[in-house]
Amino acid sequence: MILYTKIVLGVFMMTAMVPTIIGVNEASKGTRNHEERRRESARQQRCHLSVQCMPLDGSPQQGLATHNAKIYITKSPSPQLSPLHGGFYQYPDFSPGNTAGFVSITGETPPTVRWIYLDSQTHEMRWGGKQDTEGNICGPFDWTQDEERITLQGWEGWLAVRLPHDEKKAEELGLEDGPGLWRLYFDRHDNGADLPPGAEALEVTLKRTVAQS
Template identity: 50%
Template sequence: MVFGLITLSTMVPTIIGLNQATQNTRDSEEERRDSARRQRCNLIAICDEREGTLEQRRQVHNAKVYLGPDGNLYLTKTPVAGFSPFNGRFFQHPLFAPDNMAGFVTLTEEEPPMLRWVFVDADTHECRWGGRQDSEGHVCGPYNWTKDEQRITLQGWEGWLAVRRPDDEEREQEERGLGIAEGQGIWRLYFDEHDDGADLHPDSQVLEICLQRVPAES
């Protein structure tokens, strides 16, 4: 019995030390994750090789997300005048629990530069950016990342779509004079919130995509 008490007494400091080490590791990992979520990133579209046609995939795969001057988000490899790269990060949002990082913001090229909310239009399902009043009543989160911390999720999944509406071809004809080359399409970014096709026009071109985080260039 005495031997058992002596053995136990020698083990207690070791157990306490292991618990402290485990807690310190958890704290360090949490700090790392919080720091990573605060780092600004650009967004790149990743398209599965089974999606769409070869030409569509060529336009969408590795295309960067841009802020359009109309408040919408676009995907393209050849931005036109008025487009600025998405440059954002996770951010606390008042709609969610205290100390959350479930919102998403982007730094704009306004003068002076501003942080603007990234949200999904509740009626059209198109991804947009704007001020607090612009985002009210729309889908503002919760945003998160995948387990590998590489891709963006919204409401727990990756329902992102690259979309070209029937009227986009005519719009691009006009924008080619502003720098877009023939065959280098501009796609709209949508989120299929209810996994039902996002109520898109039947003649729309649609590709399912992922949004990959890459360190912001500036």
């Protein structure tokens, strides 16, 4: 009889707790939904990307040349340089509803939205139309847990690279500071990205800054 009474009391207590449990679950679900909507909205905001040098990597001169430098895109040999102005976007070859691609508005006339992708042969980051992305790495792009830095394929393998003889390329782009031309690479296999002899490379991160317009 005592055991029976305890069982009934336990059931009674559980019954009384059900509304509280449901309320907590609903509140938790509402918080998760709100956070998901916030993240989705934040990912849709257009942004600029700037280089952040890794501590103690490279010389002081290299650090001064690259740290806080904004990422630009250009259609060579045009002298026009356009700051990367874009963000996460649904890439058609990934799962439905993804925001794992990355796009930017270019300086073309008229301005055009183009895909940002990794050249699978050279390991240099490039931009172009959908046909240009074929056979190359188009993501998944993501952000770090603090939502401040950009990742590709789950990690930050970014390199700022200065190639030999890039002074001529700088002239084509209308840059007065030839040595100030650095390219963005991604060390996909963590083996140095097979850079050509004489290239300078710095490990960097890409900071995401929301564009004001």
